[in-house]
Amino acid sequence: MHTPEESAADRQDRGERNREGATAPLSRRKLLAAIGMAGAGMTAGALMNGAVGLAAPAGSVTGTVYGLAAGCDSCVVPATVAELRAMTAPAAGSVFYVTNPGQEGHYAYDPGDTVSPDNTGLVLVGTAGSRFKRLYDGPVHAGWFGAKGDGSTDDTAAIQAALNSLAGGGAVHLPSGTYIVSSALSIPYSKVKLMGSGSSTIVKAADSSNYETMIAASGLGGIEIADMVVDANQANRPGLTVRTVAILLASCTDSSVDRCVVQNTVGGGGIPGVGIALGGNSTRCKVTGCILKDCGVAGKASDGVYTSGLQNLIMNCIALNCTDTGFVIEKSSLSGIIGCTAKQCGAGAAITNASTQDVTGNFIDGLTIYDWSASNTGGIQIGTPNASPGALLNTRVSNVTMERVAGSGPSVYARQQGGKIIGLTLENIRINGAGTQGILFNASDIMIANCHIYNTTNAGIQSQGVCERVVIEGCYIYGGSFGIALNTGISGCHIVGNVMIGVTGQTNYGIYCFGTETNINCIMNTIENVALRKIGYDPGTTPNVFSTLNAGISTNGTVTASTLGVVARKFPIFDKDGNSIGFIPIYSTIT
Template identity: 30%
Template sequence: MSNQQTNPNDEMTEVSTEGTSVMRINRRKLLASIGAAGVAFATGGLLNARFQGVAEAKSSVTENVYGPLGQKLMLADLRNIDMCLSVSLSGLRTSADLLPEAAYYVTDAGKEGYFLLDSADTTSVDNTGTVVVTTRGKRFKRIIGETILLSWFGAIGDSVTVETQALQNAINASAGKRLYIPKQRVGYYLTGQLIVPSDIVIECESGTVIQAIDNLNRKSPYERLIRIKNVKHVHIIGNGATLQMNKPAYNSGEQAHIFDISGSENIVIEGIHANDSGGDGFYIGNYEASQPYSKDVVLRDCVANNNRRQGLSVISVDGLLVERCRFTNTTGTAPKSGVDIEPNNNSGQDILKKIRFVDCVAEGNVGRGFLVTLHRMTAANERVDITFEHCRTKSNSFGSSVNYGAEGANAVKGEVKFIDCMAEKEQYAGFSVLSSSPESIKVSFIRCRAVNCNTVNAPEDPYGYGSSFIVTTVPQFPRTAIGNVDFVECASIEERSVPLIARGFSVKKNSSEAIRNIRFVNCTAIGGAQRLLYVDPTADQVFADLYPMPELKLASVAAIDPGANGHVLTNAGTSSISAFTLPQSKKGQQFTVVIESPYPIKLTTQSGSSVRTPSGLKGELESANPGDSITLKGRTDGNWDIVGFVGGWF
């Protein structure tokens, strides 16, 4: 080796080291120029905030790479260096052994930066970006601050080169720090499965696209594009970035997901589009995990479009917030829903707890918009706790469905709530509860609206029944009884010039099941010729507290339909005495009969049933004066109580 002698006060001189030409910069020049040198890393506006931090202000790239210039921590080693040599990355590997005491500034485009020898390290692998191993086995480490750049590791994104190793190296090196992924050069980054470690922030530049290779393993052990397994404290900031697959290449199976979050805690993903997968856009659960659930997961401002199985599958989680996300156009393999909340096993370990969907949309999915399926949960599972608030579904098969709560002592407990949600233009019902027993979870619909549903015009379909809201069964999951559902201030709205909704709210059996414990409070049917309530005659304990009470005009001779529960029944328009037969008395039934036409109304009970009056049990009541009314309430013993009356009915 020969070195040209230089004046130590010179700012820069050329040095030759065994045929490799490098540039030497003295310490004064190095320190004076480090701010400018940092500009070589420019990727634009990196956020200077740690995962747990709250700082939102943007800082320069130099500060993100080297730390605040006012701190000595990042510069302490450089202050003890007499010179810095400017080299290519290959030059660093071949020549740094000759002057190990120097600092080296790598000049390769996208990989610029300062490296120093770590004499204590003899084992680290050369990852191109932050660790470079020389030909003689010395380890030179990049001087870094809080942020690491993907480009340091050689990934450029040309839509052709498979860059799995470069991406994985960058992710591994960023544990405990922030990884910034700049927008690809052309089209997208192409990669195989990537594993995310704990304590990492990954931020993508707006416009970034990452695509999976076409041969992720679709047989167990399955591969995903992004695996977040058995880790904690992961924050992915998409800024609208897209992670995708070549969906036609995944035309079988259902496990090729974009994101798999399993057995992990404190995970935040925001501003990401997860599209065109061979499985789910997002999967949250416990696949191959060391604990049977994930915990404290947030999806915010994300999109899942055109995925094969689901936009989002939720298998087991304790604490999930999904906020302002869209789940659209799922098609390929069942259930084909925007969101499917469905545990995998009946061991009692799966958890659906503290789950909140807020301001989310499910639209254009071949299956349901939002689906909760509980047939694998039992009394051994923790109580279910799921809430959808201000969410909207549109143009799915059904809007929102809660299905298959088991019965008897084995039934899972808990509650699923829909608050201020809307279903619009669904093929069948806007909201449905299928084969869920009265002993199982409580399902509540509060101030929900179904607008212009039943677009396929199938008023007698057994599971939609031309209704906006329906409680019924499906033959795959027979039940001895169904129920435990509340509808509070909900509305069935029909606005079409040719109305297609036949019934606003239906409670219907499809076999021999009983119907119990269903409550309607101040629900309404607006527009069209729809009937407000249809309640199967066999139903028991169906309560209707409606205000204003809907009015139903009956013919002169009519059997009062149990589905008229909560209605005002009148003889308006009749021209003779009316004979109305009461249905079989059931707890929860209540009717008000009002005389409007100047003709008598005679009320007759079913055989073996009577009305309890002040003067004893009676099988018939009659009144003739317009304005007279009587309200009757069903009893469990088959008789009727008088809640109130006007006139001489006895």
């Protein structure tokens, strides 16, 4: 009796089971029909627990292999790696189950292959040249190639063999464990993923080893490195003669590093170390959800994340105690830092250009910096810090919060030493404390807007050197020796709608113009509680001032004459309820 849904093959198998009994061997046809060739590798646990039968008589593994290999073409036979390699005459169509701990899985004999090399994990070659190929679905496992992850075995060769096995792309999985590597792991092919199991997977540089990059890919596309801890082990490598880089994607495209913890890199040879680097001409690459910590030591500084190239992103990352800079965009265009945090780093972030070519369109959108200490670069450095002539164009820094504890230097420092900074927007930046200025800039076509700056030791906002076409608008500045200070060399500056509040007992100005600046317009600013003057300037500089003062008009643009002449037109003036209260006359001539 059978149900209408039961197929003929099902009825045949049911009949065979009834005839053979529950303890009959399971044929290879039935095994593969039940789980599929793609899922054969997933039966390891069931085999070890006795849930799936083997078509082999009782006896030793060696006896099983050598007793059945020549005559059984429908069996799944247990064997060790060594026993398969020693086999001389396997039967056509044989399937074997490798039992070595950490390397378990099914292998099928492929009589048509005479060239594939033995790589331990996916292909085993017998004494007579027989090729046995692993049946699997999903990622390859480093353990298949001999990786132990026990914190003492050197797993470099095994992990490299796993990576080398993926000529057509695919994934290598590192299960939980500590994998010691004594030289660089090189990803050789595009579309390869190296994946761990989260914080329980640790790739650690070997004690006393002396090499630079731990995991690297160069000139490839579609690379992914994810879900692991990469430890450069600075404390136990005293003989290092090079800087260290934990993860490097050099001139790669459409690649990413995701959800990794990277730690303990150091600088060397006068070059900063790097936790994660998207170097060279990397394009459309991302670093997301990573933590960079304890990178660099005194005298051997290290960055957290570094990127150069085109359209690269650093997103939702944390830099903690990176002694150079938490996040760096260098020699890049259209690249950004989004939603990141830097704590107790030398500098929180940098967008710079040290090349001979112009770069454009880089940005920071969402960054919190707590306690920085870089007196030269400031908490955020923007600019061209060396003599290379390439310009930094159209840069934007927005939605930033900065709090200084004991560090030195300005909070935001835009400086140009070689190429120019042209087109810079600083907006929605909240600064609490600075070693010197809140914002110190040397740039042209610059907009500083809606920034809140508190408790600086120098000026809230200050220009430096030649700056043209500057707008400072809608900012709130509390404290500091100057609210806004404009140095010699600035021109075309508009200071509009800002609020500057002095701290009682502090020697301060609201706005001060040094030297011989030209075309300085101060419009509708509020300046209160300053000890010296609301607006001061050196001889030779006369800013144009127009604002309100105690419900009246304050301006230095008045004209005096002995007689007024003839009224030509007039301004109506209204009270708070809109009632006319009089007129301000306009004279066509002054006599």
